Amino acid sequence: MNQPSSNRKSRSGIFHIGIDDTDSSDGMCTTFLTYKLVEILLRKSMTRLIDYPNLIRLNPNIPWKTRGNASLVLRLETELSRQTLFRICKSVIHRYATSERANAGLAIFEGAEVPDRVVEFSKGAMFTVQSLTEARSIMEKEGLSYYGLRAKQGLVGALAGIGNELKSDYTFELIAYRKNCSVRRTLDKSRIIGMDRDTRPLTFNCYDEENDRVLIMPHGPDPVLLGIRGETPRAVKEAFQMLLPLNNLLGYMIFRSNQGTGEHLQNELDLSSPKAYTSGKVNGIVSSLPRVEKGGHVYFNLRNEQGEIPCAAYEPTGKFRMNVLSLYLGDEIEVAGGIRKNTPKHPKILNLEYVIPLKLVSHWKEQNPKCPQCMGTMSSEGRNQGFQCKECGFKSKSVSKLKTRVERQLTEDRLYLPDLKAHRHLTKPLQRYIYEKSNSGNSAIARRGEFLENWILTS
Ligand SMILES: [Zn+2]
Numbered sequence: 292m293n294q295p296s297s298n299r300k301s302r303s304g305i306f307h308i309g310i311d312d313t314d315s316s317d318g319m320c321t322t323f324l325t326y327k328l329v330e331i332l333l334r335k336s337m338t339r340l341i342d343y344p345n346l347i348r349l350n351p352n353i354p355w356k357t358r359g360n361a362s363l364v365l366r367l368e369t370e371l372s373r374q375t376l377f378r379i380c381k382s383v384i385h386r387y388a389t390s391e392r393a394n395a396g397l398a399i400f401e402g403a404e405v406p407d408r409v410v411e412f413s414k415g416a417m418f419t420v421q422s423l424t425e426a427r428s429i430m431e432k433e434g435l436s437y438y439g440l441r442a443k444q445g446l447v448g449a450l451a452g453i454g455n456e457l458k459s460d461y462t463f464e465l466i467a468y469r470k471n472c473s474v475r476r477t478l479d480k481s482r483i484i485g486m487d488r489d490t491r492p493l494t495f496n497c498y499d500e501e502n503d504r505v506l507i508m509p510h511g512p513d514p515v516l517l518g519i520r521g522e523t524p525r526a527v528k529e530a531f532q533m534l535l536p537l538n539n540l541l542g543y544m545i546f547r548s549n550q551g552t553g554e555h556l557q558n559e560l561d562l563s564s565p566k567a568y569t570s571g572k573v574n575g576i577v578s579s580l581p582r583v584e585k586g587g588h589v590y591f592n593l594r595n596e597q598g599e600i601p602c603a604a605y606e607p608t609g610k611f612r613m614n615v616l617s618l619y620l621g622d623e624i625e626v627a628g629g630i631r632k633n634t635p636k637h638p639k640i641l642n643l644e645y646v647i648p649l650k651l652v653s654h655w656k657e658q659n660p661k662c663p664q665c666m667g668t669m670s671s672e673g674r675n676q677g678f679q680c681k682e683c684g685f686k687s688k689s690v691s692k693l694k695t696r697v698e699r700q701l702t703e704d705r706l707y708l709p710d711l712k713a714h715r716h717l718t719k720p721l722q723r724y725i726y727e728k729s730n731s732g733n734s735a736i737a738r739r740g741e742f743l744e745n746w747i748l749t750s
Pocket residue numbers: 662663664665666667680681682683684685
């Protein structure tokens with residue numbers, strides 16, 4: 292039958308595809324699976340991404356997370372049906388999420404506007420523990436298609452990823468993959484150091500100067516060759532080009548991400564009932580003097596109107612522990628981090644991810660007075676008995692101890708962070724606070740949907 296051509300044209304729909312928990316310590320990486328999926332989808336006619344693939348890091352203080360607790364999201368417009376899309380995604384997951392420990396989850400939402408309920412669920416997943424039951428219930432109510440492997444725990448992250456459209460702060464990462472995973476990653480360190488120097492502050496966390504450590508290259512068996520993080524797609528691309536030619540390079544893709552934004556610490560922690568595995572920030576007063584314990588970990592207590600909690604700066608945080616040790620009783624500070632579960636031996640502990648001194652107490656040191664006759668040192672004759680000079684014997688009741696102010700090692704309103712090597716994916720590095728101030732946020736950055744040419748290189 293003859294139909295008008297306008298009727299024959301199929302309508303294209305907008306889809307949000309969330310994938311999580313396909314990786315494991317034995318080799319797979321969800322970003323690689325996403326890379327392969329994008330490669331397949333871009334070959335389909337009338338399919339285009341409306342945003343860079345999103346790499347969403349979720350609450351890093353959950354112990355059963357996969358390596359980086361990452362959720363991957365594709366937002367696209369296509370003439371493919373939801374069923375076809377679902378089938379393609381499922382087959383890619385089956386092909387790549389083969390580890391016995393990959394409790395993969397796939398969720399697909401159809402529509403331009405992500406429902407509020409999904410957005411709310413996603414906000415919670417940044418700092419607390421969201422349940423699989425809750426994720427399932429929301430997906431049913433909002434009509435998402437979903438699919439999980441094994442324990443299906445990845446459905447939580449898949450849904451949470453869809454709900455985080457990176458509407459406030461965000462960064463980019465170019466991740467390059469390798470052809471052969473059994474070939475060792477080799478890259479000249481001096482080139483990375485040069486690239487880091489030439490591209491900062493538009494790139495971040497490429498190289499830890501203090502500890503002389505390269506941060507762009509992983510060490511595991513996964514297909515990632517390297518990852519470069521930065522403020523704009525152009526910045527990460529140009530930094531990458533400085534490292535070419537690269538041995539064993541398969542291809543690369545640029546992701547938009549909440550890495551380096553500190554998004555998990557926006558939540559206010561409640562010290563009256565701190566919940567294990569939650570992340571967030573809290574203000575309080577230092578209520579016990581910081582002390583070093585076995586293993587080089589530093590502990591102190593923090594108190595506010597709601598309650599009191601031990602705080603810890605663990606050994607791997609490096610020089611950060613010296614800053615924490617410089618705190619005094621009574622200092623008013625803002626701290627952030629994750630609540631560690633209590634054990635039979637220890638109460639719940641706040642694992643510190645930053646400290647900001649708000650109001651530092653004055654710290655005084657008392658010294659015996661100098662003799663007015665010979666400038667020798669006087670010593671106390673006992674309470675209210677005055678002082679006597681050790682040198683000439685001069686006695687006086689009218690002199691008193693000298694008080695001198697001890698110079699504090701910390702500065703008010705300054706942010707103190709662990710060493711770079713101890714940063715989490717979500718940790719907002721110092722240079723981003725400074726960059727933000729000088730550039731008023733992301734205004735200069737390509738907005739969602741504006742694609743750089745060659746943002747993906749497929750094999
Ligand atoms: Zn004297």
